[in-house]
Amino acid sequence: MDYPHQPEHVTLVITHRLLAGKQPEYEQWLEKVMPQAALFDGHLGVNILRPVHGEQTYTVLIRFDTLDNLYRWINSTQRHALIAELPAMLCGPEHIELRPGAAFWFTPPTPERKAPKKWKQFLITLAVIYPSTNLVPWFWGTVLPAAKGTLWGHFLNDASVVALVVFMWMPVVTRLLANWLAPRGKQNLESNDE
Structure with missing residues (x-):
């Protein structure tokens, strides 16, 4: 079922705070998750905002053309299997947001920081x-x-x-x-x- 008045694309914004020393393992996890997402209908691309200044926070931006196609990826068995590997790498739960259109460019690097003016x-x-x-x-x-x-x-x-x-x-x-x-x-x- 398609929803009326959908934006031209939607972005799943995922924030992960890593445990110390887990960066190499997490990078390997990203190499698995990105090609899996790309196999789904409506996938428009992935951007990874890697940590800077010694921080341990990654922001993953996964774009789809419609909300329906994004939900198919979110609820897929492939994604659930990959998400099951995360707890051993993270120091807290993942933070997830849905952003319509191009608003994702201004997503703060951590959930604690507010969006720009x-x-x-x-x-x-x-x-x-x-x-x-x-x-x-x-x-x-x-x-x-x-x-x-x-x-x-x-x-x-x-x-x-x-x-x-x-x-x-x-x-x-x-x-x-x-x-x-x-x-x-x-x-x-x-x-x-x-």
């Missing part, structure tokens, strides 16, 4: 989208002049911008600016701007 999300998104939407058409216009003003040229530009943002710019920028987006010391005590 809306104005920070706006600035980061603008900083990534603006140069991409200007440079990509220039690039394809130079390489494929026949594409200018055509429907397939617009598709090529849009597909390139989305690929750059999703697979390159957002993961890099949000990781580099993680402490500015969600400061560790202040814990974002002020309420988020809507």
Whole structure:
């Protein structure tokens, strides 16, 4: 059964805090779980946000095209078998969230840290989208002049911008600016701007 008004994709955001010394074992576990998820209908990709600054927290982002397809993966026997291996590696239960659309880029690295202010999300998104939407058409216009003003040229530009943002710019920028987006010391005590 399909749900009406679904977002263009949904993301399962999973946060795992590892026990000391379990990182190599957990990395091997990731190598098993990622190909398994990719076998399911509607799978759009996996991003792994690995710990920085000596932390032991991993954030795994698994994207699906619809809620139905994501639930099929969540409730699958394959996933349950893999999840059964986790308790020996974690120092607490896994934290799971469902995020519609592209909101997952601004998921804090740990459940204790709050999501960034809306104005920070706006600035980061603008900083990534603006140069991409200007440079990509220039690039394809130079390489494929026949594409200018055509429907397939617009598709090529849009597909390139989305690929750059999703697979390159957002993961890099949000990781580099993680402490500015969600400061560790202040814990974002002020309420988020809507």
